[in-house]
Structure formats: C-alpha cells, structure tokens
Amino acid sequence: MDEKMKDMELIVFTIINKGGNAKGLAYEAIAEAEKGNFNHAEALLKEADAELKEAHKVQTSLIQDEARGKKQDITVLFVHAQDHLMTSIEVRNLAEVFIRNSRRIEKLEKALALKDNGDE
Numbered sequence: 001m002d003e004k005m006k007d008m009e010l011i012v013f014t015i016i017n018k019g020g021n022a023k024g025l026a027y028e029a030i031a032e033a034e035k036g037n038f039n040h041a042e043a044l045l046k047e048a049d050a051e052l053k054e055a056h057k058v059q060t061s062l063i064q065d066e067a068r069g070k071k072q073d074i075t076v077l078f079v080h081a082q083d084h085l086m087t088s089i090e091v092r093n094l095a096e097v098f099i100r101n102s103r104r105i106e107k108l109e110k111a112l113a114l115k116d117n118g119d120e
Contacts, residue, residue, distance in 0.1 A: 008072060011058055015081040018055035019088035022048040026088070027097035033102035041099050048092050055085050 029044035059082075062072060072078070 005073075008075075010076070011062065012075075012077050012081045015055050016084050018051045018058070018074040019081070022051035023057070023084075023088040023091045025051065026092040030102075033099040036102075036106055038099065038103060039083050041102075045095060045099070046090065048095070052085075052089060052092060053063045055088075059085065093102050 022106040025044045025048035029048065032038075032044060033041040066072060
C-alpha cells in the first residue's frame with residue numbers, strides 16, 4: 001500500500017472515530033436528560049461538539065486540498081466516513097431538541113405534582 005493510500009485511510013478512520021465518539025456522547029446526553037441530569041447532558045453535548053469540530057477540521061482539510069487541485073480517490077470507506085459524520089451531526093442536533101423537551105416535560109411534571117398536592 002502506498003503512502004498516499006495510508007494517509008487517506010488515517011484521515012477516513014479519524015473522521016469515523018470522531019464522528020462515532022460524538023454520536024455516542026449525544027446519545028449519552030439524551031439519556032442523562034431523561035434522568036433529569038441536565039447539567040451533565042449539556043456537558044456531554046459540549047464534548048460531542050469538540051469531537052465533531054476535530055472531525056470537521058479533517059474534512060475541511062480534504063476539501064481545501066481538493067480545491068487546490070490535489071484530488072483524492074473516493075472509496076467506499078471514504079463515503080462511509082462522510083455518511084457517518086453527517087449522521088453524527090444530525091444526532092447531536094436532535095439531542096439538543098430531546099434535552100430541551102426533557103426539560104419541558106420535567107417542568108410540567110413538577111407543576112402537575114404541585115397542583116395534585118394542592119388539591120388534596
């Protein structure tokens with residue numbers, strides 16, 4: 001395997017790794033929010049953002065290289081990495097919505113509990 005191919009594999013696996021880490025952290029954030037641990041959920045989202053930022057740096061480097069005329073061979077593995085990163089970004093964004101909704105649900109549950117206690 002030539003050096004160019006090894007470099008591309010490293011880039012691809014970095015994108016997959018960072019994207020996968022971000023996706024896992026986003027799912028953890030959702031789980032923490034469902035338990036009412038909103039500060040921890042927010043911290044996990046920040047960790048996910050850091051992972052996504054690193055993956056995006058790698059991706060941006062590839063785009064800049066191509067814009068300069070340095071073409072890359074598009075492999076199935078590269079397409080997979082791009083797909084993995086895109087879905088990780090989407091899961092992270094949806095996690096934010098889930099966390100926001102978990103906050104609303106908790107607030108409503110507390111309000112209902114107060115109302116029920118006041119009716120007795």
